[in-house]
Amino acid sequence: MLLEVAELAVDLMTPGGSRRVVDRTSFSLDEGESLGVVGESGSGKTMTALALMGLTPEGARVSGSILFEGRELIGLSEEAMQQLRGDRIAMIFQEPMTALNPLHKVGAQVAEPLVLHRGLTERDARGRAVDLLERVRLAEPERAARSYPFALSGGERQRAMIAMAIGCSPRLIIADEPTTALDVTVQARILALIDGLRSESKMAILLVSHDLAVIAGHCDRVIVMYAGVIMESGPVQVVLHQPRNPYTLALLEARARPGAPRRARLKTIPGAPPAAHERSVGCPFAGRCALTVDRCWTTPPPEVGFGANHVSRCHRAGEVGFGR
Amino acid sequence: MTLPVRFRPRGGLSLWLGAVLVAALVAAAAVSLVWTPYPPTAIDIPHRLAAPSAAHWFGTDNLGRDVASEILAGSRISILVGVVAVGIGLGFGIVLGLIAAFSKGLVEDGIMKLSDFVFAFPALLSAIMLTSTFGPGVVNAIVAIGVYNVPIIAKLTRATANGVLSREYALAARAAGRGPIAIAVDHVLPNIAPALIVQATIQFAIAILAEAALSYLGLGAQPPQTSWGKLLADAQNVLYNAPRLALYPGVAIALSVLGLNLLGDGLRDALDPKLKARS
Amino acid sequence: MSEAPLLEVSSIVKTYRVAGVGPFARKNARPALAGVSFSMQQGRSFGVVGESGSGKSTLARIALALDKPDSGVVRLQGHSLFDLPRRELRAARAHMQMVFQDPYGSLDPRQRVEKIVAEPLAALGGAGRAERRARVQASLEAVGLKASDALKHPHEFSGGQRQRIAIARALITRPRLVVADEPVSALDVSVQAQTLNLMSDLEREAGVTFLLISHDLAVVAHICETTAVMYRGRIVEIGETDALFAHPAHPYTRELVDATPRLDQPTRAPLAPANGGPEIAKGCPYASRCAFARPLCREDAPALEAKGDGSRKVACHYPLD
Numbered sequence: 001m002l003l004e005v006a007e008l009a010v011d012l013m014t015p016g017g018s019r020r021v022v023d024r025t026s027f028s029l030d031e032g033e034s035l036g037v038v039g040e041s042g043s044g045k046t047m048t049a050l051a052l053m054g055l056t057p058e059g060a061r062v063s064g065s066i067l068f069e070g071r072e073l074i075g076l077s078e079e080a081m082q083q084l085r086g087d088r089i090a091m092i093f094q095e096p097m098t099a100l101n102p103l104h105k106v107g108a109q110v111a112e113p114l115v116l117h118r119g120l121t122e123r124d125a126r127g128r129a130v131d132l133l134e135r136v137r138l139a140e141p142e143r144a145a146r147s148y149p150f151a152l153s154g155g156e157r158q159r160a161m162i163a164m165a166i167g168c169s170p171r172l173i174i175a176d177e178p179t180t181a182l183d184v185t186v187q188a189r190i191l192a193l194i195d196g197l198r199s200e201s202k203m204a205i206l207l208v209s210h211d212l213a214v215i216a217g218h219c220d221r222v223i224v225m226y227a228g229v230i231m232e233s234g235p236v237q238v239v240l241h242q243p244r245n246p247y248t249l250a251l252l253e254a255r256a257r258p259g260a261p262r263r264a265r266l267k268t269i270p271g272a273p274p275a276a277h278e279r280s281v282g283c284p285f286a287g288r289c290a291l292t293v294d295r296c297w298t299t300p301p302p303e304v305g306f307g308a309n310h311v312s313r314c315h316r317a318g319e320v321g322f323g324r
Numbered sequence: 325m326t327l328p329v330r331f332r333p334r335g336g337l338s339l340w341l342g343a344v345l346v347a348a349l350v351a352a353a354a355v356s357l358v359w360t361p362y363p364p365t366a367i368d369i370p371h372r373l374a375a376p377s378a379a380h381w382f383g384t385d386n387l388g389r390d391v392a393s394e395i396l397a398g399s400r401i402s403i404l405v406g407v408v409a410v411g412i413g414l415g416f417g418i419v420l421g422l423i424a425a426f427s428k429g430l431v432e433d434g435i436m437k438l439s440d441f442v443f444a445f446p447a448l449l450s451a452i453m454l455t456s457t458f459g460p461g462v463v464n465a466i467v468a469i470g471v472y473n474v475p476i477i478a479k480l481t482r483a484t485a486n487g488v489l490s491r492e493y494a495l496a497a498r499a500a501g502r503g504p505i506a507i508a509v510d511h512v513l514p515n516i517a518p519a520l521i522v523q524a525t526i527q528f529a530i531a532i533l534a535e536a537a538l539s540y541l542g543l544g545a546q547p548p549q550t551s552w553g554k555l556l557a558d559a560q561n562v563l564y565n566a567p568r569l570a571l572y573p574g575v576a577i578a579l580s581v582l583g584l585n586l587l588g589d590g591l592r593d594a595l596d597p598k599l600k601a602r603s
Numbered sequence: 604m605s606e607a608p609l610l611e612v613s614s615i616v617k618t619y620r621v622a623g624v625g626p627f628a629r630k631n632a633r634p635a636l637a638g639v640s641f642s643m644q645q646g647r648s649f650g651v652v653g654e655s656g657s658g659k660s661t662l663a664r665i666a667l668a669l670d671k672p673d674s675g676v677v678r679l680q681g682h683s684l685f686d687l688p689r690r691e692l693r694a695a696r697a698h699m700q701m702v703f704q705d706p707y708g709s710l711d712p713r714q715r716v717e718k719i720v721a722e723p724l725a726a727l728g729g730a731g732r733a734e735r736r737a738r739v740q741a742s743l744e745a746v747g748l749k750a751s752d753a754l755k756h757p758h759e760f761s762g763g764q765r766q767r768i769a770i771a772r773a774l775i776t777r778p779r780l781v782v783a784d785e786p787v788s789a790l791d792v793s794v795q796a797q798t799l800n801l802m803s804d805l806e807r808e809a810g811v812t813f814l815l816i817s818h819d820l821a822v823v824a825h826i827c828e829t830t831a832v833m834y835r836g837r838i839v840e841i842g843e844t845d846a847l848f849a850h851p852a853h854p855y856t857r858e859l860v861d862a863t864p865r866l867d868q869p870t871r872a873p874l875a876p877a878n879g880g881p882e883i884a885k886g887c888p889y890a891s892r893c894a895f896a897r898p899l900c901r902e903d904a905p906a907l908e909a910k911g912d913g914s915r916k917v918a919c920h921y922p923l924d
Binding site: 040041154183184185186187188210211212213214216217240241250251252254255262263264265266267268269272 | 654655761763791792793795796797799800803806818819820821824825826828844845858859861862863864865866
Binding site for chain 2: 701
């Protein structure tokens with residue numbers, strides 16, 4: 001198992017006290033697999049990704065266990081983490097505008113991990129950088145390498161960031177909303193590119209997104225997060241077509257679907273996600289959930305299995321209807 | 325040092341301390357309008373250069389005048405200069421800055437270039453030039469200092485106003501049909517006010533210092549008016565006999581400037597919307 | 604119906620001059636809108652779909668007379684907006700309002716909700732304080748907020764609630780037309796659903812017609828009967844929404860539909876590379892990217908023409924199907 005996360009928790013220190021933003025989540029990822037992490041804002045999905053890279057903000061406390069290639073990452077020294085980052089684990093961020101340094105040429109930035117981790121000379125690394133830019137299907141890779149980020153479009157910058165990420169052939173790539181800021185046609189191409197790279201090189205991908213359809217099209221398995229808790233996890237087609245958790249079902253029903261009758265009422269989720277200090281002892285979705293009963297407030301919901309690694313955290317998982 | 329929570333103002337210690345010092349300044353001026361221990365201009369040669377005593381709290385100067393009364397009376401000039409000079413700066417500066425921000429194009433460039441031109445002259449030198457050309461006296465000193473404030477406020481206004489105008493709520497106001505004056509009054513001014521208030525306190529402090537310098541050079545308050553700068557100038561003559569005569573006005577100036585700067589810092593924090601949101 | 608269209612936009616051209624870098628660089632003219640025309644009827648909401656660079660936001664601003672085009676006419680209920688004297692234009696704004704994309708930037712953080720929502724009334728003048736307060740209350744309740752919310756400040760509300768406040772503001776003058784520029788893009792999925800439901804309700808109850816601008820096909824399809832697809836400053840296809848997305852005639856529309864991720868279908872890889880070379884000045888703007896481009900496409904820019912029974916218009920020499 002390439003990545004094994006157990007009881008991962010992230011607590012943020014704020015002036016008002018400590019806020020738990022990731023609440024004892026556990027999941028695993030095998031070599032070459034692709035796992036989607038889906039949730040709305042405040043679900044903890046981005047903080048999970050940052051915790052895996054050791055990039056949580058100042059004042060965040062990470063606990064639990066993250067085993068990567070058998071090695072425990074939590075508590076690892078910053079030096080050791082820096083050796084891993086860019087080499088064995090790479091990350092692609094949401095905003096290509098700000099993830100690339102505007103003051104350095106693109107080629108130099110793509111070459112940087114190669115110099116750092118593979119000990120290449122700057123000259124060799126820059127040659128390899130052009131190869132990488134070609135591999136991510138940038139038109140005119142030499143010209144792109146010589147350019148500054150502002151000269152490239154959003155999609156081109158994202159490709160450059162991907163080139164930077166795959167340079168050292170990492171085992172795991174973490175992509176945090178990699179296409180959210182891009183046009184939909186560009187998004188389709190970038191996602192196809194990522195799929196292509198994955199099948200070429202057996203990289204594992206952790207794809208964080210708020211868009212269920214993106215996850216459906218590009219991931220093998222999915223975990224659905226709400227208020228820091230994993231509500232449901234399992235193979236993507238199973239979870240999205242036969243959800244066993246009311247939150248997953250609510251998310252699916254709230255999407256405007258092409259082809260649905262115009263102005264059909266979209267099923268909404270009443271209320272709002274709980275603020276961190278309001279989290280109850282029981283299920284975080286209690287109250288907003290159509291199936292809420294008393295024990296939802298008082299007891300944390302159990303994990304209920306449905307075969308093929310499909311798990312739902314709900315007191316009434318068996319009753320979740322899927323006639324849509 | 326942290327104060328018990330109920331005493332802790334939003335702006336922190338700066339705001340509290342600054343407010344106290346500025347209040348003391350204003351109180352001194354107010355009190356001096358109705359009462360001073362002695363008339364500040366009353367000459368009393370037999371008791372000149374007296375040491376501080378129960379009769380004369382700060383002693384007397386080289387002509388026997390009561391220093392405490394002079395300090396109190398001098399505060400009036402400082403406040404007058406501060407208020408009027410900053411007032412001139414705000415009055416003209418805000419208008420020019422708003423015109424620049426709303427007009428854009430050549431008008432904006434023109435106003436900014438003019439501001440830069442005024443800036444190019446060192447402040448004190450300009451004040452000296454103006455007062456020596458048009459004659460010394462408090463009024464001219466105020467005008468000289470005030471004129472220098474205008475480009476500072478104009479530039480600040482234009483920059484912050486542009487920031488507001490680029491926000492979507494300004495566009496929404498236009499879409500609602502509001503004209504530029506309505507937008508300036510309802511949206512721009514309330515949102516740039518904190519920056520302007522802070523700048524105004526800074527300019528106030530500078531005005532006091534500038535007035536003191538001008539009076540020291542003999543270009544500011546003329547006898548029989550008293551000002552702290554003039555007291556400093558007079559103290560020069562008897563510096564070896566009674567150095568304390570320089571200390572009193574010096575400390576008065578220093579405390580006023582300190583108070584205003586602290587007030588400005590504290591206000592900046594107190595008016596910060598992020599802090600406001602939390603309370 | 605012989606009634607004048609609610610909004611009629613004719614041959615709008617708008618060019619932005621962008622200064623090149625360096626003392627000898629020429630000023631490049633970038634056409635934001637290269638001749639856009641369409642018309643909307645009362646009661647039939649209209650969608651405009653496009654990606655970045657399509658000019659859709661510029662179109663929104665020009666439709667509301669917030670920006671002047673280089674040439675072209677905008678008519679609201681028959682009145683040409685740019686020919687109106689200033690006072691009448693201001694009065695006309697009562698009938699056309701806007702909802703913006705960013706719920707955090709479109710409300711003045713220093714004002715109370717009451718003042719924000721009443722702003723269009725302040726521009727019109729005439730309403731006394733009591734009447735303003737009553738109308739603010741009605742508007743807030745129409746969007747599902749409470750009358751007591753009028754006294755709060757924007758930072759006390761969530762993104763979805765702020766967008767409701769923005770909608771309440773847009774409705775207060777009882778406009779016929781509301782232009783919504785990406786009204787739900789910045790919101791979470793479940794909140795998007797609430798907002799879209801609200802917009803549907805308002806169409807019915809308040810007699811409002813929306814000009815909805817979005818990059819998200821599903822959002823547009825949910826509300827709009829007719830949709831126009833824009834690419835690089837031109838409308839490339841326009842027609843009845845469901846038919847448009849089910850059977851696109853223009854290759855770009857087809858690319859958009861294919862690229863939109865769907866739960867029920869696997870995503871289709873795009874057919875042609877994105878950069879087939881620089882954009883050619885005279886031909887079809889999409890030719891360099893089009894999988895079906897033929898020599899004529901690079902020579903001659905196609906005009907928007909009716910196809911079939913006239914309900915669909917396409918700007919393509921070789922429309923699909």
